[in-house]
Amino acid sequence: MNGILTLAFKLLVNDRAKYAALLVGITFAVFLMIEMTSLFAGILTRSSATVINIGASIWVMDPAIQTVANSIPLPDYVLDEVRSIPGVKYAVPLYSGAALLKLHNGTFQAANVVGLDDSSLFGRPVLLSGNIDDIYGENGFIAVKDSEFYKLLNPTIGTEFELNDHRGVIVGIAHVAASGLFGVPTLYTTYGRALQYIPNTRFTITYLLVEPKTLADVPMIKQQVASAGYLALTKDEFVQKISNFYKYKTGIGTNMLIMTVISFIIGLSISGQTFYTFVIENIEKFGALKAIGAKGRELMFMILFQAAFVSLTGYGMGVGLCALIIWLARLYLPDYAAMVTFSNLGLAFVMVVVIAAISSYVGVRKVLTIEPFDIFRG
Amino acid sequence: MSRTAIEAIGLNKWFGDGASRTHAVKDVKFEARFGEILYVVGPSGSGKTTMLSMISGILRPNSGSVKIEGTEIWGLSNDALAEFRLHKIGFVFQDFHLFPRLTTAENVAIPLILQKRNWDEALKEAVVDLEVVGLKDRTQLPPVKLSGGEQQRVAIARAIVSRPDILILDEPTASLDGDTGRNIVSFVRQHILTDQRCIVIVTHDSRIYEFADRIVKMEDGKLMDVAKENLDAQ
Numbered sequence: 001m002n003g004i005l006t007l008a009f010k011l012l013v014n015d016r017a018k019y020a021a022l023l024v025g026i027t028f029a030v031f032l033m034i035e036m037t038s039l040f041a042g043i044l045t046r047s048s049a050t051v052i053n054i055g056a057s058i059w060v061m062d063p064a065i066q067t068v069a070n071s072i073p074l075p076d077y078v079l080d081e082v083r084s085i086p087g088v089k090y091a092v093p094l095y096s097g098a099a100l101l102k103l104h105n106g107t108f109q110a111a112n113v114v115g116l117d118d119s120s121l122f123g124r125p126v127l128l129s130g131n132i133d134d135i136y137g138e139n140g141f142i143a144v145k146d147s148e149f150y151k152l153l154n155p156t157i158g159t160e161f162e163l164n165d166h167r168g169v170i171v172g173i174a175h176v177a178a179s180g181l182f183g184v185p186t187l188y189t190t191y192g193r194a195l196q197y198i199p200n201t202r203f204t205i206t207y208l209l210v211e212p213k214t215l216a217d218v219p220m221i222k223q224q225v226a227s228a229g230y231l232a233l234t235k236d237e238f239v240q241k242i243s244n245f246y247k248y249k250t251g252i253g254t255n256m257l258i259m260t261v262i263s264f265i266i267g268l269s270i271s272g273q274t275f276y277t278f279v280i281e282n283i284e285k286f287g288a289l290k291a292i293g294a295k296g297r298e299l300m301f302m303i304l305f306q307a308a309f310v311s312l313t314g315y316g317m318g319v320g321l322c323a324l325i326i327w328l329a330r331l332y333l334p335d336y337a338a339m340v341t342f343s344n345l346g347l348a349f350v351m352v353v354v355i356a357a358i359s360s361y362v363g364v365r366k367v368l369t370i371e372p373f374d375i376f377r378g
Numbered sequence: 379m380s381r382t383a384i385e386a387i388g389l390n391k392w393f394g395d396g397a398s399r400t401h402a403v404k405d406v407k408f409e410a411r412f413g414e415i416l417y418v419v420g421p422s423g424s425g426k427t428t429m430l431s432m433i434s435g436i437l438r439p440n441s442g443s444v445k446i447e448g449t450e451i452w453g454l455s456n457d458a459l460a461e462f463r464l465h466k467i468g469f470v471f472q473d474f475h476l477f478p479r480l481t482t483a484e485n486v487a488i489p490l491i492l493q494k495r496n497w498d499e500a501l502k503e504a505v506v507d508l509e510v511v512g513l514k515d516r517t518q519l520p521p522v523k524l525s526g527g528e529q530q531r532v533a534i535a536r537a538i539v540s541r542p543d544i545l546i547l548d549e550p551t552a553s554l555d556g557d558t559g560r561n562i563v564s565f566v567r568q569h570i571l572t573d574q575r576c577i578v579i580v581t582h583d584s585r586i587y588e589f590a591d592r593i594v595k596m597e598d599g600k601l602m603d604v605a606k607e608n609l610d611a612q
Binding site: 002003005006007010011015016282284285287288289290291292293294295296298371372373375377 | 427428432434436437456457460461462463464465467469471473475476477479480484488489490491492494495496497500528548591
């Protein structure tokens with residue numbers, strides 16, 4: 001069969017114009033599909049940045065919460081109630097809210113302020129510079145060095161700013177796993193200082209962070225929290241809830257899905273038509289091969305091989321192009337949210353296989369129906 | 379008298395049904411022998427191509443029998459018949475049907491490739507046959523760079539590369555000018571025909587009748603033996 005595959009390969013690649021058209025079509029389709037789904041994956045990851053960065057096992061919240069950004073403050077007694085649940089190792093409050101900073105050059109910059117439990121600093125970020133204990137010092141804040149860091153005018157330890165007429169000082173620079181979605185820098189401080197500096201409503205706890213004694217305690221904790229009228233979600237469940245919100249309740253997911261489907265249709269149209277033309281142009285030659293003695297399944301195998309080869313090559317080029325574009329975009333746009341995941345790659349691969357299958361199906365049908373007698377008849 | 383290569387008896391073929399039914403080949407008896415060049419002549423639409431297709435295992439007759447070297451070919455399965463054609467019959471098509479994106483050597487090697495021969499080995503053998511047809515220096519060119527006569531020679535090389543016992547040439551001079559056509563058939567007569575090979579040529583071209591050993595004529599679906607002299611006179 002190797003000789004037949006070589007023959008199929010040469011027939012494909014020697015027709016350079018069509019081979020290039022097929023590659024361009026599939027590469028472009030794969031690029032668009034991966035780009036779209038990567039953007040979506042990037043948005044979803046960033047939308048859950050706080051949950052990922054804090055890393056608590058269980059999050060307790062108001063049942064109406066849709067995303068981590070839209071908080072509904074909890075009364076203080078909920079903290080006591082959760083702490084009293086058997087199976088809870090510890091529970092701490094978390095503050096997360098927006099603030100307007102006045103930077104040292106006089107400009108204003110919106111920021112997200114995360115207030116960590118004063119006693120445990122549970123959920124604290126990894127420091128790149130500075131000492132975590134300095135967060136307890138006067139006016140101490142830790143700046144997160146992510147893609148939004150430059151909006152704070154690239155502060156260093158000791159840089160000062162104003163928050164609601166309070167003085168703030170950067171005492172540490174931290175690294176976190178994921179940047180936020182909304183393009184604002186993040187500052188960490190203590191829970192107490194966050195409440196002191198930022199105007200608040202009657203209730204102040206944004207979330208309760210809970211650590212169970214064992215994994216087996218999680219269902220019971222969730223049940224007890226639910227009976228109190230609140231919602232307890234594991235980290236993964238909360239990320240999924242946020243993801244579902246953006247997918248199904250914002251239109252972002254639908255738009256991305258539509259763009260992905262359009263990319264698929266474009267790829268299918270270009271490669272399907274080109275492949276069909278390629279087969280049609282060679283149809284008499286395939287008929288001649290049949291007359292000479294080629295079997296139908298051998299011709300089918302040749303066409304499937306050609307479709308598979310061009311599809312996989314186009315897939316590889318599409319993935320490469322997408323990675324290149326994302327890399328280039330990040331050089332100039334640090335906020336660029338695209339993130340290539342195995343799921344993106346898998347989805348694009350499946351779609352490319354479908355494109356190859358449909359394109360080759362049309363060609364195979366045509367080749368199988370050509371009669372060698374038609375070649376003689378002219 | 380030489381051995382019988384092809385023997386067909388009671389061949390019938392019709393197309394369509396009812397009022398639109400056309401009886402293309404009517405109760406034909408046909409025989410071709412090794413060591414001869416047999417011409418099938420006749421006007422357009424007389425059924426030559428249909429008969430040729432049936433005796434070469436390409437078109438299934440409605441009735442009748444075709445034996446090639448004693449094998450009833452229409453009793454074979456489709457795959458076995460394809461395999462039989464691949465090893466026993468060489469075809470030269472009217473329009474050559476060479477792949478324009480392959481070199482002449484690769485085109486010639488195709489029957490060997492279909493026989494599952496190694497690619498490089500097949501190419502080596504193809505070059506040998508291109509040498510036989512006088513195109514040794516054209517092996518790496520694509521067919522479109524060759525003249526009509528050269529393309530016909532490539533098609534002949536492709537037809538003989540698997541050493542078939544039977545060679546079928548469909549209108550081999552139709553796409554060529556007079557001199558080139560004569561040269562091609564003369565070449566076939568001198569270099570391709572052997573005692574172990576039977577060559578059947580379908581043609582309209584009276585200028586090449588001189589190279590035939592025997593001529594049969596199709597007319598209105600029926601086959602008859604004719605003397606060369608009679609056709610020359612026509």
